[in-house]
Amino acid sequence: MASDKNTPINTISKIKAIRKQETSVEEMVDGIFSGNKAMLAKAITLLESTNPAHYEKANGVIEKCLAKPNTSIRLGITGVPGVGKSSFIETLGSTLTALGKKVAVLAVDPTSSLSKGSILGDKTRMQELSKDPNAFIRPSPSGTSLGGVAQKTRESIILCEAAGYDVILVETVGVGQSEIAVHSMVDFFLLLKLSGAGDELQGIKRGIMEMADAIAINKADGSNLEKAKLAVTEFSRALHLYPPKANGWIPKVLKCSATENTGIHEIWEVVETFVQQNKKNGFFEENRKNQNKNWFMQTVDDKIKQFFHQKASFKSEQEKLLKAIEDNKMSPFYAAKVLLDKITKEL
Numbered sequence: 001m002a003s004d005k006n007t008p009i010n011t012i013s014k015i016k017a018i019r020k021q022e023t024s025v026e027e028m029v030d031g032i033f034s035g036n037k038a039m040l041a042k043a044i045t046l047l048e049s050t051n052p053a054h055y056e057k058a059n060g061v062i063e064k065c066l067a068k069p070n071t072s073i074r075l076g077i078t079g080v081p082g083v084g085k086s087s088f089i090e091t092l093g094s095t096l097t098a099l100g101k102k103v104a105v106l107a108v109d110p111t112s113s114l115s116k117g118s119i120l121g122d123k124t125r126m127q128e129l130s131k132d133p134n135a136f137i138r139p140s141p142s143g144t145s146l147g148g149v150a151q152k153t154r155e156s157i158i159l160c161e162a163a164g165y166d167v168i169l170v171e172t173v174g175v176g177q178s179e180i181a182v183h184s185m186v187d188f189f190l191l192l193k194l195s196g197a198g199d200e201l202q203g204i205k206r207g208i209m210e211m212a213d214a215i216a217i218n219k220a221d222g223s224n225l226e227k228a229k230l231a232v233t234e235f236s237r238a239l240h241l242y243p244p245k246a247n248g249w250i251p252k253v254l255k256c257s258a259t260e261n262t263g264i265h266e267i268w269e270v271v272e273t274f275v276q277q278n279k280k281n282g283f284f285e286e287n288r289k290n291q292n293k294n295w296f297m298q299t300v301d302d303k304i305k306q307f308f309h310q311k312a313s314f315k316s317e318q319e320k321l322l323k324a325i326e327d328n329k330m331s332p333f334y335a336a337k338v339l340l341d342k343i344t345k346e347l
Contacts (some may be wrong), residue, residue: 025060032065032163035102037136040163044138047159048152062155065162072161073275076182078172078208079192084218085171087258088192090126095264096167097134104160105129105137106153107171136165154185154295183211184294187284188271191215193235195227195255210242213251214270220255220263228255247283249274314343 023031023042031039047058079085086107093103105126129135138156157168172182183189191212209215215235220228235253244250252270256263278284308314321339324330330338 025057025064028061029064029162032061032159033068035164037163040136040159041138043159044140044152044156047155048140058155062158065158068162070161072166072168073188073271074157074168074170074186075271076170076172076186076189077192078179078182078189079218080194081173083192083194084258085192086126088216088218088256088264089169089171090129091258091261091264092268093126093129093135093169094132095261095268097129097132101166102134102164103129103132103136103167103169104163104165105135105169105171106156106160107137107139136160136163157185179208179211184291187278187287188213188274190267190271192218193231194219195224195231209238213245213249213274214267215239215251215253216263216267217253217255218258221257221260225255231255247278247281247287249277308343311343311346313346314339317342 023039028039028043028046032043043058043061046054047062049058077085077089089105089107093105096103126137130137138160140153140156153170157170160168168186170182170186172179179189189211191208191214193215195217217228217231217235232253232255239251239253254263254267254270256267258264275284278287317339321330321335325332325335
């Protein structure tokens with residue numbers, strides 16, 4: 001009995017078999033190079049996989065994509081929850097596609113530490129942009145990686161660039177250390193703020209302010225417009241207290257409204273000016289080289305951690321030491337030393 005009145009069982013079986021057929025590295029790369037969104041999404045899913053069997057294949061795809069020249073701009077966008085990151089990205093993305101650019105959005109959704117689940121709702125929040133043929137939106141679960149930034153976001157950037165996307169927008173979850181992680185993988189770092197939120201001066205995180213290449217006061221419309229103008233002045237004064245950046249860039253403070261589409265063009269002009277200036281003084285290329293080195297070092301750290309956790313002896317010894325810590329028979333710090341000393345002797 002067929003599951004569909006008009007489709008024989010053998011035809012359905014053939015369709016299922018085709019769907020299950022593995023795509024080769026060459027087919028995947030060809031699809032990415034030709035701008036096939038489905039193939040790009042499939043490649044990102046492959047590199048996000050925790051299945052060890054997928055690792056070599058994903059690496060083969062990335063190596064071939066690395067060889068393809070690109071002139072992309074990587075733009076990191078951060079801000080506290082509620083600042084309007086998704087609305088801003090959708091408006092900026094639509095503005096850029098209207099200018100003839102291809103835009104990829106890599107948005108990282110928080111992963112619950114309890115259920116291990118993620119909402120992955122960025123396509124829902126960016127409904128118009130998700131319909132744009134020149135836009136690609138990829139929400140990814142943050143997992144347990146640093147600051148909520150998906151461990152494979154860096155590799156996803158490489159794949160999107162190989163697929164011909166001119167601008168890569170990386171959205172942070174806006175909490176913890178995610179800003180630091182995203183800053184280490186982008187060319188330009190934009191901090192979104194709200195006016196009248198009580199943090200114009202005293203509540204500013206010094207580290208984030210120092211990282212920002214520009215600050216945009218979002219939701220500068222209606223009754224908030226005057227407050228936004230005041231916030232621009234206060235943030236501009238605050239920025240003068242920070243030492244100059246190594247690349248000679250002076251961070252800008254602007255106001256915008258994602259809902260009314262005001263100030264968005266001006267922000268993009270600042271990004272373009274930044275890129276032009278940094279390419280001229282050589283900092284743009286130097287920054288990317290340094291980022292690659294940092295990615296290497298972080299990946300080595302991650303692989304060492306994975307190596308130890310996969311060893312059976314590590315797991316059994318870890319359980320014993322956790323019990324000792326729970327019973328107050330050993331300090332967590334000394335227990336860590338005992339564990340590593342024991343495992344390294346086995347190598």
